[in-house]
Amino acid sequence: MRRAEIYSNGVLAGILTEDDQHRFTFIYNDDYYSDFDKPAISLTLPKSQKNYSSEVLFPFFFNMLSEGVNRKLQSRALQIDEKDHFGFLLTTANNDTIGSITVKPIIE
Secondary structure: OEEEEEEEOOEEEEEEEEOOOOOEEEEEOHHHHHOOOOOOOEOOEOOOOOOEEEOOOOHHHHOOOOOHHHHHHHHHHHOOOOOOHHHHHHHHOOOOOOOOEEEEEEOO
């Protein structure tokens, strides 16, 4: 299982998990959910106390990843399988992202 903290403008918004069967779950942090001034991280992941589940990496997070030649270069440089979308997200989305969302791996 791999997990990551999802931050919005530097504030912990929730936890994204990939289980051992490569299914994904996202849940909002209780404090973030309770703060009415904090927006949902995505229109496809509205603020809710439920767990969002998916058989594939949520499109919102997938769209944060590079494509094409850049992805191939990153794959070689970072030694990550090109098809390991979650691995790419954990490695490349921790600081310099387009937009307000950053991803920090949880080391267990």
